[in-house]
Amino acid sequence: MQHIRLDTIGSTNDYVRSLPPTPSMVLVTAEQQTAGRGQGTNRWVSAPRANLLFSLRLSPRALRADTAFVVSQAVALSLRTAAVEALHGVVPAERVSVKWPNDVYVDSRKLAGILIENTLRGEMVDSIIAGCGMNVNQTSWQGLPPEPVPVSIAMLTGREADIDGVLHTIMETFAAHMAAIDRGEYAAVRDAYRRVLYHGTGVHAFRCLRSGDCQGQLLQASIDDVAPSGMLTLRTTEGERLTFAFKEIAFVHH
Numbered sequence: 001m002q003h004i005r006l007d008t009i010g011s012t013n014d015y016v017r018s019l020p021p022t023p024s025m026v027l028v029t030a031e032q033q034t035a036g037r038g039q040g041t042n043r044w045v046s047a048p049r050a051n052l053l054f055s056l057r058l059s060p061r062a063l064r065a066d067t068a069f070v071v072s073q074a075v076a077l078s079l080r081t082a083a084v085e086a087l088h089g090v091v092p093a094e095r096v097s098v099k100w101p102n103d104v105y106v107d108s109r110k111l112a113g114i115l116i117e118n119t120l121r122g123e124m125v126d127s128i129i130a131g132c133g134m135n136v137n138q139t140s141w142q143g144l145p146p147e148p149v150p151v152s153i154a155m156l157t158g159r160e161a162d163i164d165g166v167l168h169t170i171m172e173t174f175a176a177h178m179a180a181i182d183r184g185e186y187a188a189v190r191d192a193y194r195r196v197l198y199h200g201t202g203v204h205a206f207r208c209l210r211s212g213d214c215q216g217q218l219l220q221a222s223i224d225d226v227a228p229s230g231m232l233t234l235r236t237t238e239g240e241r242l243t244f245a246f247k248e249i250a251f252v253h254h
Contacts, residue, residue, distance in 0.1 A: 002027065005029050006030040006031070007030070010033065012029070016028045026057040026058075027055075028057075031048060033046060050137045051152070052170075053133050054167065056129070060128060061182055063181070064123055065124065066228065067229070069227075070186045071178075072130070073190060074181060077192055078173040079112045080096055082170045083104055083106070086165075087106070090156055097200070098193060098197055098198060099199075099251065100223070101230055109149045110148040114130060114133075117131070136153050136154065139152060147253055201223075203220055204221070206220075206221055206252060207249070207252055209247060210248035220236065221234035221237065
């Protein structure tokens with residue numbers, strides 16, 4: 001694996017995309033991002049040298065586009081594992097979850113975000129770029145929307161964490177998940193993801209964001225399924241099953 005360390009960059013995803021193609025995995029880390037991005041039009045805001053900011057570019061073997069979400073699940077699980085390890089003895093593991101599609105939460109606060117960008121070759125995945133940001137040592141934010149509420153490892157433990165150590169755990173865990181994916185063992189990754197899913201059990205409030213059938217409605221529902229494509233299926237308290245793509249449904253926090 002090639003590891004490129006940068007001081008300041010606009011976006012690690014944009015930088016790693018500009019590099020020449022290579023069959024090996026490329027990791028780009030940055031001390032500071034000036035134009036970090038999240039899903040859609042969201043921004044990722046981070047103080048300089050306080051957090052973990054990185055992008056991975058990989059070329060998975062024989063991965064179909066309609067099953068590529070398993071790599072997103074592997075990335076999210078790896079960040080969660082590193083968070084659980086960093087918070088050991090302070091925050092129980094069951095309070096650290098993955099919010100669909102791939103954010104890492106502690107209770108109802110956001111610890112890490114992931115932006116996945118796929119390049120396809122026909123029905124197959126040619127390359128995947130996973131941009132990740134984890135709040136490690138930052139303890140205050142300015143100019144953010146009211147939700148989601150950010151949280152960091154340092155805020156929860158009361159002490160600074162070793163950013164490189166957190167990255168090492170992420171990469172070690174991700175390598176194990178990717179080895180399983182390369183062997184075709186998708187079910188193991190999907191099952192692990194389902195077990196740690198935020199609001200994965202019970203009835204919760206969701207708001208429909210898509211135009212048409214349920215736009216703007218507040219739904220009381222439980223998570224019924226996450227498809228290999230990443231689509232989320234909810235079952236309402238009336239028994240109706242509704243399936244959503246990314247950005248079509250929002251969790252309502254209380």
